[in-house]
Amino acid sequence: MAYVFFGYFAGVIALTAVLVVALRNPVYSALALLVMFFHVAGLYITLHAEFLFAVQLMVYAGAILIFYLFAVMFLTEKTPDRYHMQSWGSLLIGGAIIVEIAVLVGQHGVSFGSTVERTALSSPSEEGNTEAIGHLLYTSYLFPFEVASLILLVAMIGAIVLSKKDLSESPPS
Amino acid sequence: MSVPIHYYLILSAFMFLTGLVGVLVRRNIIVILLCIELMLNATNINFVAFAEYLHDLGGQIFVFFTLTVAAAEVGVGLAIVVAIHRSKDTINVEEFNLLKW
16 A cells, blocks of 8 residues: 555656656746645655645745746746636636535534544644654754754845845945 | 655655756756755655654754755745846846856
């Protein structure tokens, strides 16, 4: 069973990695990279790294890729007209997702209260992945953690300075 | 019955090579940055696979530092791209010949 999951995730990752390089349109490359990020997160689940799964989805697929899509749409010169001709495919996929959400809510919406009660009663028996990572990050790896925050601060200031227009020519007021 | 570790290493090496070829052959600078993200994800898979097979969480901790570097690279890199696009009005790396003579 583990081989089936690994084969699926590895196959999709390899295919989308090739698509990122091979596709002409940068928007399609970014969307192929989005699919690859999701399947790398699935691979983290099979490797028992549940906290990294959530971090991968939030940081890579949520923040970094949106940033890339913004840059692609901001910097490419002209938008091709065929973006406006794909509404039927997106309508099909969006309709399927809406039907799926409706089915899930219809099945589990009734038993929501009992689910909350059951999870409240169960006590955490052993230390999970998130607790272990947090404990290790704040004891053994405390100094690299602080250095990482310093790197983020430097990157933030650098991005602000680089993207500010004619910083040196502005008169001191 | 778990998957042996060299399967993960082969997948990671394939992803890294794909990203490296993309950096070398593509001319759009945004796609080059996307291929760098591809290579960073390949190293992340390696870290997590070794953390699982050596039963050491240090590999998963290092993924956070890779993530930090990736986020910093995206912020500074895209700021540089926007600044270059403002001055030269292109994002093709063939036309970035400011340091050539």
